Amino acid sequence: MSNSSSLTQFLLLAFSDRRELQLLHFWLFLAISLAALLANGLILSAVACDHHLHTPMGFFLLNLSLTDLGCICTTVPKAMHNSLWDTTTISYTGCAAQLFFFLFFMSAEFSLLTIMCYDRYVAICKPLHYGTLLGSRACAHMAAAAWASGFLNALLHTASTFSLPLCQGNALGQFFCEIPHILKLSCSHSGYLREICLLMVSGCLVFGCFIFIVFSYVQIFRAVLRIPSQQGRHKTFSTCLPHLSVVSIFVSTGIFSQLKPPSISSPSLDLVVSVLYSMVPPSLNPLIYSLRNQELKDAIKKMMTRCFSGAVTRLFFCRTPIV
Secondary structure (H helix, E strand, C coil): CCCCCCEEECCCCCCCCHHHHHHHHHHHHHHHHHHHHHHHHHHHHHHHHHHHHCCCHHHHHHHHHHHHHHHHHHHHHHHHHHHHHHHEEHHHHHHHHHHHHHHHHHHHHHHHHHHHHHHHHHHHHHHHHHHHHCHHHHHHHHHHHHHHHHHHHHHHHHHHHCCCCCCCCCCCCCCCCCCCHCCEECCEEEHHHHHHHHHHHHHHHHHHHHHHHHHHHHHHHHHHHHHCCHHHHHHHHHHHHHHHHHHHHHHHHHHHHHHCCCCCHHHHHHHHHHHHHHHHHHHHHEEEEEEEHHHHHHHHHHHHHEEEHHHHHHHHHHHHCCC
């Protein structure tokens, strides 16, 4: 038996025992993470540099890209390291840090998605009040509230989880540190109930945000259907579909990972589901927004063209001999 006072490391779940498959997982994770870093980096640069994207939605999209980068950088590097070096260990402090930052970025992301839904609701249902309700100060306050709520949620859950005495070994049935798998190692009934109560409170808040998103989109669709022009309806729908797609992916993968029936649970399925909700949304979000947002596509294209032409110019002048 071990307890949390003597525990120095945890054992994460390996993707495979075969060396070839471990290396395959490493290269797959490397490709996904590089694609996510590149895509989110392009969105960050485009929004920051193009004044046409200095809008409330552009500002929230910039914050969303930051949370996506944070989610990828929290879980993937350690998984890649373990696959490359054929190990499964993570230190006690490293596990606590990983749990904190993962909860922080995931909580902030869902808060930002809720705020972005409010932005679409005001833009379509209350367009005359858009400048008042979503001014620069209001946007900054809402973004700060999203980050602060994520920080507080992560801090409470991390402190509560890692204050529990652990006496059921140190093997986590997951490829990164996650609350349910750490709770399985606990031997404190009161501490376990305390964390379960915190999880229920967080779940109620998430459910409240989800109900707000559903209600907002019901109002949005009702307003869109009243637009007489088919072209106007299509244009309005195109501004909402990226956000609705991102919310659907985020919520569906998260709900399935936490509420899937125990009868279909297995280590392999748990690994696949955890990859889906921890890596797929941060990787797909920039692609979804880039495909449906013409201004964003134009800004990225303009930025890449400017960088390419600048590089070609520098290369030409560097190679031109001075007479």
